[in-house]
Amino acid sequence: MPVDPEYLPVELQELAPAIQMRMPRGGDHLRRRPSDVPREVSAWVEITFDPASPMLPESVRTCLAAALGSTSVVRVLVYSERSVFANKEVALEQLKAQLGSFLSPGH
DSSP states (O other): OBOOGGGSOGGGGGGGGGEEEEOOOTTOTTSOOOTTSOTTOOOOEEEEEOTTOTTSOHHHHHHHHHHHSSOOOEEEEEOOSSSHHHHHHHHHHHHHHHTHHHHSTTO
């Protein structure tokens, strides 16, 4: 399910339909953690972004392909911080860094 745009930084809001975010919820011990997250880690965030998503307008997909040089899915996984909130902030910053030239003014 796509992320609600209001929970994203302004510069990522137009891309919300193509952004998926997974994280453990309070008391949600059944949620499957990504296989590359160590067992002892309880606070993690995984963001995936599909620049070729049909949910995005064609013009945005074209600009993304040019800026990224690819239409491959972008994946960010963060578990370095002690809280899910802190990991989410780091993950969003990493996603913004990977989308750098697309997010610059005048894309």
